[in-house]
Amino acid sequence: xxxxxVGRRSPGExxxxxxxxxxxxxxxxxxxxxxxxxxxxxxxxxRTATELRFITVFSMIATLLITQFVAHSLTAPLDDMNAxxxxxxxxxxxxxxxxxxRDELGDLAQTINRMADDLEAQDRQRKELVANxxxxxxxxxxxxxxxxENIVDGVSPADPETMRTALKQTERLGRLVETLLxxxxxxxxxxxxxxxxxEVWPYLSGVxxxxxxxxxxxxxxxxxxxxHTRTDVHLHLDVSPPExxxxxxxxxxxxVVANLIDNAVKHSPPHGRVTVKARRGALPESxxxxxLDEGPGIPRSEWHRxxxxxxxxxxxxxxxxxxxxxxxxxxAIARWAVDLHGGGIxxxxxxxxxxxxxxxxxxxxxxx
Numbered sequence: 001x002x003x004x005x006v007g008r009r010s011p012g013e014x015x016x017x018x019x020x021x022x023x024x025x026x027x028x029x030x031x032x033x034x035x036x037x038x039x040x041x042x043x044x045x046x047r048t049a050t051e052l053r054f055i056t057v058f059s060m061i062a063t064l065l066i067t068q069f070v071a072h073s074l075t076a077p078l079d080d081m082n083a084x085x086x087x088x089x090x091x092x093x094x095x096x097x098x099x100x101x102r103d104e105l106g107d108l109a110q111t112i113n114r115m116a117d118d119l120e121a122q123d124r125q126r127k128e129l130v131a132n133x134x135x136x137x138x139x140x141x142x143x144x145x146x147x148x149e150n151i152v153d154g155v156s157p158a159d160p161e162t163m164r165t166a167l168k169q170t171e172r173l174g175r176l177v178e179t180l181l182x183x184x185x186x187x188x189x190x191x192x193x194x195x196x197x198x199e200v201w202p203y204l205s206g207v208x209x210x211x212x213x214x215x216x217x218x219x220x221x222x223x224x225x226x227x228h229t230r231t232d233v234h235l236h237l238d239v240s241p242p243e244x245x246x247x248x249x250x251x252x253x254x255x256v257v258a259n260l261i262d263n264a265v266k267h268s269p270p271h272g273r274v275t276v277k278a279r280r281g282a283l284p285e286s287x288x289x290x291x292l293d294e295g296p297g298i299p300r301s302e303w304h305r306x307x308x309x310x311x312x313x314x315x316x317x318x319x320x321x322x323x324x325x326x327x328x329x330x331x332a333i334a335r336w337a338v339d340l341h342g343g344g345i346x347x348x349x350x351x352x353x354x355x356x357x358x359x360x361x362x363x364x365x366x367x368x
Contacts, residue, residue, distance in 0.1 A: 034063045077105045093120035144169040193249040200244040208235045233268045239278040247285035247363045252337040259330035260291040267295035286362035294353040303347040307335040
């Protein structure tokens with residue numbers, strides 16, 4: 001019946017306090033009906049002088065038919081639940097039990113379906129966790145490899161600045177390994193943020209420098225974002241005011257900016273420019289970040305899908321730079337890190353190319 005609220009009750013909650021559709025009620029009704037049928041046939045026999053044996057046979061037949069009907073209504077959903085449970089035990093989390101009953105079996109069906117939903121979500125998150133970790137570990141490894149190869153080949157001298165860059169990549173790699181346990185808590189929503197105040201200009205300058213040094217190592221390396229050689233793309237930083245500060249987790253923001261830059265570089269035209277802008281937000285210590293490229297942009301119809309996991313899109317295919325076979329995890333990871341801060345990320349209007357806008361709420365945000 002349309003608008004009937006009883007179909008939305010929680011498991012175990014009585015229907016109006018009397019549970020009229022429970023199995024106990026049905027079994028009690030079966031006994032009452034059997035007694036009524038027998039009593040009625042006995043009264044008919046007394047008035048029509050029918051032999052008792054016929055009355056007994058008719059009573060048994062009627063009772064068996066009713067019992068068979070009730071038993072089938074109870075065992076049929078159990079067979080369905082058994083089939084779904086076997087499928088789940090074999091790793092098929094897509095099967096569900098039909099929830100079309102208003103008794104204890106209906107409650108059990110809801111519980112099994114919720115269990116299947118949880119198992120399916122955990123299995124999906126486990127696979128995504130492995131993909132995320134692989135994606136994130138390749139970036140510092142590629143950067144470190146580029147630095148060391150440049151030193152070995154004589155392209156760059158082993159001066160203190162170059163070695164500091166290599167050390168920074170190594171430290172970042174160690175931090176990423178240490179965050180594996182943090183990432184594993186994503187299923188429960190318990191991922192700690194280590195917020196601190198930092199100066200935006202030197203911080204973003206370091207991120208862009210690491211991105212520039214990692215570019216040569218991308219050739220022939222199938223990273224989580226794809227393998228590509230884009231030494232022709234210029235990275236530009238625009239921070240206003242220069243003394244701008246922010247309050248956030250630098251490691252998570254590094255994930256955001258690095259992945260946005262990687263995505264922008266992939267979809268930039270030859271000799272294009274990728275601009276990273278930072279502005280003060282509306283609240284104290286809040287921050288607005290923009291990453292702009294000069295590529296073909298993203299159709300408005302795809303704006304809501306670009307941050308989905310494994311969504312690679314096809315914007316870059318037209319210029320020959322984006323069809324790199326990436327896994328489509330970069331923007332999903334960026335959204336995850338921004339969500340942890342209680343901020344927002346999305347595609348914004350732009351006259352040319354693609355413009356990704358990130359807002360971080362600063363000190364007033366609620367810690368995740």
